[in-house]
Amino acid sequence: QVQLVESGGGLVQPGGSLRLSCAASGSIFRSYVMGWFRQAPGKEREFVAAISQSGGSTVYADSVKGRFTISRDNAKNTVYLQIYSLKPEDTAVYYCAADFSLVIVTQDRGYDYWGQGTQVTVSS
DSSP: OOOOEOOOOEEETTTOEEEEEEOOOOOGGHHHHHHOOOTTSSOOOOOEEOOOOOSEEEOOOOOTTTTTEEEEEETEEEEEEEOOOOOGGGGGEEEEEOOOOOOOOOOGOOOOOEEEOEEEEEEO
């Protein structure tokens, strides 16, 4: 079992930045692919970014490339999502997820564990 707790969300003005964190319990964090997803009001949950176990490989949704950076610190059992140049359309609940897999997947059904989410609101 893995428990995931997100933090770092909040209300930000357009153009601002945020760093989301996701702390994981358990000693095998380094065995999981970690992903970030988001769900805006009235929309389906969508893939944002994912990172391999070592951190050497990352995948991003086209909509966030160049503005979002995913990283992880296996010593701290934490994965991060750095967000720059926030736009109103980035407003959503952001979830981190863990996948006990050998490859990065972008479908949410491929992930085994989920956090409760952290709200990001971009508004002036």
